[in-house]
Amino acid sequence: MCGIVGYVGAPGSGGALDVVVDGLARLEYRGYDSAGVALAGPGGLATRKKAGKLANLRALLEAAPLEPASTGIGHTRWATHGGPTDANAHPHLAGSGDDEVAVIHNGIIENFAALRAELEAKGVELASETDTEVAAHVLAGHVAAVRGEGLDGGEALAEALRRTCRRLEGAFTLLAVRSGDPSTVVGARRSSPLVVGLGEGETFLGSDVAAFIGRTRDALALGQDEVVTITAEGATITTFDGEPVEGSPFHVDWDVEAAEKGGYSSFMAKEIDEQPRAVADTLLGRSDAEGRLVLDEVRISTEELAAVDKVVVISCGTSSYAGQVAKYAVEHWCRIPVEVEYAHEFRYRDPVVDERTLVVSISQSGETMDTLMAVRHARELGARTVSICNTNGSTIPRESDAVLYTHAGPEIAVASTKAFLAQITACYLLGLYLGALRGTASPELVKEVLEDLHAMPAKVQEVLDGLERVREIARFMADSRSVLFLGRHVGYPVALEGALKLKELAYIHAEGFAAGELKHGPIALIDAGQPVFVVVPPPSSPHGLHGKVVSNIQEIRARGARTLVIAEEGDEGVVPFAEEVIRVPACPPLLMPLLTVVPLQVFAAELAAAKGLDVDQPRNLAKSVTVE
Numbered sequence: 001m002c003g004i005v006g007y008v009g010a011p012g013s014g015g016a017l018d019v020v021v022d023g024l025a026r027l028e029y030r031g032y033d034s035a036g037v038a039l040a041g042p043g044g045l046a047t048r049k050k051a052g053k054l055a056n057l058r059a060l061l062e063a064a065p066l067e068p069a070s071t072g073i074g075h076t077r078w079a080t081h082g083g084p085t086d087a088n089a090h091p092h093l094a095g096s097g098d099d100e101v102a103v104i105h106n107g108i109i110e111n112f113a114a115l116r117a118e119l120e121a122k123g124v125e126l127a128s129e130t131d132t133e134v135a136a137h138v139l140a141g142h143v144a145a146v147r148g149e150g151l152d153g154g155e156a157l158a159e160a161l162r163r164t165c166r167r168l169e170g171a172f173t174l175l176a177v178r179s180g181d182p183s184t185v186v187g188a189r190r191s192s193p194l195v196v197g198l199g200e201g202e203t204f205l206g207s208d209v210a211a212f213i214g215r216t217r218d219a220l221a222l223g224q225d226e227v228v229t230i231t232a233e234g235a236t237i238t239t240f241d242g243e244p245v246e247g248s249p250f251h252v253d254w255d256v257e258a259a260e261k262g263g264y265s266s267f268m269a270k271e272i273d274e275q276p277r278a279v280a281d282t283l284l285g286r287s288d289a290e291g292r293l294v295l296d297e298v299r300i301s302t303e304e305l306a307a308v309d310k311v312v313v314i315s316c317g318t319s320s321y322a323g324q325v326a327k328y329a330v331e332h333w334c335r336i337p338v339e340v341e342y343a344h345e346f347r348y349r350d351p352v353v354d355e356r357t358l359v360v361s362i363s364q365s366g367e368t369m370d371t372l373m374a375v376r377h378a379r380e381l382g383a384r385t386v387s388i389c390n391t392n393g394s395t396i397p398r399e400s401d402a403v404l405y406t407h408a409g410p411e412i413a414v415a416s417t418k419a420f421l422a423q424i425t426a427c428y429l430l431g432l433y434l435g436a437l438r439g440t441a442s443p444e445l446v447k448e449v450l451e452d453l454h455a456m457p458a459k460v461q462e463v464l465d466g467l468e469r470v471r472e473i474a475r476f477m478a479d480s481r482s483v484l485f486l487g488r489h490v491g492y493p494v495a496l497e498g499a500l501k502l503k504e505l506a507y508i509h510a511e512g513f514a515a516g517e518l519k520h521g522p523i524a525l526i527d528a529g530q531p532v533f534v535v536v537p538p539p540s541s542p543h544g545l546h547g548k549v550v551s552n553i554q555e556i557r558a559r560g561a562r563t564l565v566i567a568e569e570g571d572e573g574v575v576p577f578a579e580e581v582i583r584v585p586a587c588p589p590l591l592m593p594l595l596t597v598v599p600l601q602v603f604a605a606e607l608a609a610a611k612g613l614d615v616d617q618p619r620n621l622a623k624s625v626t627v628e
């Protein structure tokens with residue numbers, strides 16, 4: 001969750017503070033509650049840190065300016081150990097003289113209590129409640145020892161950080177600078193994001209590429225348990241044991257504009273409107289002229305995939321609802337069981353997984369700790385793993401056997417929208433790919449579904465162009481205190497996602513139900529005026545699903561509910577029982593989630609805006625939950 005920036009510019013350039021603070025500003029979307037910087041200059045280390053948003057830090061820097069420096073680190077903190085206070089904000093200082101270090105950290109150091117006890121037994125007084133300050137003191141001790149052994153310059157801090165990392169347990173990204181060495185920043189990563197930016201005569205570190213894409217698009221991804229040393233000339237990387245390693249170079253194809261709002265009132269509004277593009281780009285280049293699938297990046301042999309006898313989808317939040325949509329599609333096309341599991345439950349339920357299980361993780365950020373740990377657990381059990389991910393170079397795809405990147409572009413708003421549609425699209429592609437190689441999906445079927453999928457971006461655009469009434473309803477319902485969402489089949493995960501959007505954007509109680517479950521209890525919630533969204537399957541749906549849901553609408557209407565119905569163009573069966581009908585274009589029933597979720601996203605965002613809430617950074621939430 002935390003935002004991390006490191007920078008080393010040409011000696012004497014003196015621009016570190018602006019680069020670091022600008023980098024933190026580009027990482028604000030990650031969600032945070034305090035911010036701070038440390039500069040390493042000729043006069044040693046200098047830090048400024050403040051609870052609250054970056055504006056508070058900027059005000060402090062105005063009131064108490066720092067001497068110009070060419071090297072620095074910066075941090076936006078999402079509180080884990082210790083509340084969001086000035087004292088707990090990063091960086092944390094430790095040591096003295098040329099051995100003094102400033103440290104910033106993302107993650108959780110699980111053995112910090114034992115380390116804290118060791119330090120306090122040596123008489124060290126800690127100024128904060130954080131695990132980070134404990135790490136800073138451990139590092140300072142190793143710096144003194146290493147320099148006592150004759151090492152100096154950047155290598156002293158790098159070796160001290162390696163020794164420190166070998167003592168730490170848990171998940172962490174650490175950056176550090178040292179008082180006696182104003183030309184080096186070192187960083188370490190274990191299970192937490194850190195990438196290197198390679199500029200001309202300047203080098204960057206960031207928790208993701210947004211920290212430096214305004215200055216360079218050439219990057220290096222780091223592996224697990226690695227320490228990186230950056231200077232103005234570039235980066236050197238070793239393992240925690242000091243073995244030299246090469247980083248994985250990649251080019252960042254997001255430009256600065258793509259990460260800006262582009263004239264929209266919020267990233268949320270921009271990203272909702274980018275959904276047709278997100279679906280189209282995720283399909284791009286993944287089928288040939290004959291309508292056959294081309295998924296070269298799924299680097300698991302066709303023999304292994306053909307032998308798969310079960311698929312398990314692991315993810316969290318909105319991404320788990322994409323997984324629930326995948327269940328219907330993959331089971332239909334592949335005729336093998338698909339289990340959809342919250343990652344944070346999967347890992348602890350002693351799952352039945354072996355080498356014939358394909359575990360598919362879905363993650364926009366690629367850094368969700370719950371999902372990462374579940375992927376690792378699945379691999380320990382022998383499963384092959386595929387990552388569906390939106391963030392190039394992030395940890396989960398790097399630790400999976402194969403990756404199917406979604407191409408939704410940077411999703412800055414904390415609440416996921418375009419990435420969700422891209423995830424569903426990628427799940428359809430993966431399901432067709434598995435069905436084709438297993439022979440359960442004929443070439444004709446694959447071709448037909450691909451044609452249907454390629455028609456979806458235009459249909460999503462059609463939905464987006466007809467939502468003014470939804471916005472009016474949202475503004476009218478701004479005082480609502482509870483809204484229910486019903487759906488069946490693939491409409492059920494859409495109902496769950498619609499409820500989550502309203503909860504996380506407008507802070508209103510909302511609950512999604514399977515429509516068939518209504519009579520088993522939830523119908524007791526229905527009383528006069530209770531707003532209920534109903535996602536209705538198209539009349540062409542099998543098993544009489546459409547009629548069953550129309551009956552559900554009658555049941556709640558008869559008890560006074562306000563029925564807000566999402567239905568296909570031309571579906572007249574819903575009209576007598578709907579207070580409002582929100583139309584979506586006709587499309588194959590399995591692909592409907594790409595359309596029916598959009599009005600629910602817009603409803604939630606508009607209602608939140610009507611309440612004057614921050615739709616990009618809702619309270620208590622972070623864009624990437626990198627702690628368990």
Ligand code: AGP
Nearest residue numbers: 317318319363364365368415416
């Ligand atoms: C989505 O609106 C939420 N912000 C949240 O549920 C999110 O989907 C979840 O934390 C998973 O994130 P990921 O896709 O980056 O793994």
